[in-house]
Amino acid sequence: MLQRIQTLFLAIVVVGMVGMISLPIWEKIAVDANQSVQLTALRLTHTAGNSSMITPTWYLALLGALIAGVALFAIFQYKNRLLQSGLCAVNSILMTIIMGLVMYFIFGKAKKLFDVSASGDFSFGFYSLIVAMLANVLANRFIRRDEKFVRSQERMR
Template sequence: MIQRVQTIFLFLITVAMGIALTNPLWEKAGTKSPEMAHLTALQYTAQQSVATQPGLPAQTLPTTYIDSLWYLALLIALVGLSAFYAIFQYKNRLTQTALCAVNALMLTAIMGIILYQTLYAGKGYGNPADQGTFLTGFYAIIAALVFNALANRFIRRDEKLVRGSDRLR
């Protein structure tokens, strides 16, 4: 039945992935005012000020470095779509469990990509001691990890209940 508790958690995974796609994941301020680095699901952007000519005072031009992260957005969208698909697989709890396991692997890959981009690629930008600030999109992914674990737990509990009642017949 679609009104089970795991349906709520699977729907919340879908919502969390939508939030992660639309909101920034991380940002870091540089040492000077216009310098800033941003990480979203689609791209990593770093803006720096570069002197126009060495030795001349105070004429700087902002330069922007953009790195496309389409694979991160694709993984986030796949997690959201597979969680949404798992909602309607309520008659086949083994399929729901398998989809939750695949979601857990994809969410782990997403976290690995984000942590690599923020802790290693973003470390060379600005102050190396400053790790930057994680934003709403990052916390939505962490919430999706928790919701996925809870959905998997309730799906397994339902499967155990059904198997126990089949033995009594």
């Protein structure tokens, strides 16, 4: 049944991952506005004056699309709650990997490009990733709760 609460949470995962792919994740601008760094799901761009250096990060977008696809597939697996729960677990692992990659790019590469003491600002793409992670955890919790309820009803028969 598509009207369950976990369907809503899985839809939030899909929307959150689309937001992560399409919106900037992190930005840092120098005090004199001469240099800037921006991380998106497709590239890490360091602009200094008129020149810019671009590092491709397309695999963040690929992982985000894979997570959104798995969540969308899990929405329609409502008849098989164990499979749905397994898909949410796979999504949790993939989201942990994507969060690790984002942190690596922010603190391992981008922050060192200029003015190490200044921290950048997380943008909407990062927060949509956090929302997607929380929605995935809640979806998995409600799927397990439904499975537990169905098993308890079968014992009573």
